[in-house]
Amino acid sequence: MSKRGKKYSQRNSYQRSAVSVQQDSHQLSVVSIEDNHQPSAVSVQQDKEEADSQELIAESKINTIVPLSCGVNAVLQPLSANDFLLFQEKAMTPRSPGASARAIGRQAAVEWLIRKAYTVNDKPLTADLMDEFGVEVKEFNQLLYPVLGLEGEVTCHDNATDVGESDDFTYEGRRVTRKPISWRYALKFQDEISKGAADAYRNMITSFFEIDSSPITPEMMASPDGVGVGLTALIFQRLGKCLN
DSSP, rough: OOOEEEEEEEETTTOOSSOOOOOOHHEOOOOOOOOOOOOOOTTHHHHHHHHHHHHHHHHOOOOOOEOOOOOEEEEEEEOOOHHHHHHHHOOOOOTSOOOOOOOOOOOHHHHHHHHHEEETTTTEEEEEHHHTTTHHHHHHHHHHHHHHEEEEEEESSSSSSGGOOOOEEEEEEEEEEEEOOOOHHHHHHOOOOTTHHHHHHHHHHHHHEEEEEEEEOOHHHHTSSSHHHHHHHHHHHHHHHOOO
């Protein structure tokens, strides 16, 4: 069985700026470990080991900081797979075929996503605040990329040459496999999607996809530490090609 590993990078269609956003140059990792005592020579090694342990714990809780030109920092909050799916539903044009009552259009959906994803001084980053801070296109893309930008290595374990065609792929060390989707369920999905696309896609994902040979649970979809936005975006892309 052939294997194809490649670097996969995606920027979503609403990111129309010609400016290339380099993730590493605009994301600052903040680790704060306070030490209020002066260690003795005897305890230096022990304190160093404790500090290393504290640093590992702190690194697992790192927040992503996007500095804005006005001098404030936007702090990225972890998002779940459900947040990604709800954004997709909200971004649909209201009253369009298949749109639910939660559809508010792409612009309003992006504003909702930024408000949910970022805080400034512990307050949500609203559209009004972005206007007040004078956020321009380049900065706006810098805010969007850590939320919905997708970059990492994908390995397809089947004959697919693109992750959108693969039923067995690995992304960021997690292996995703898809089970066959019955035509009967596909018809059921068409009925469900008009009531709520996010719920319909979540049911599809938890019914027909596995991660590392284990079922994807609703709890994994709801937790920022569960499936993850990047993996959900890839599964969402694969589902789109399965259903069309």
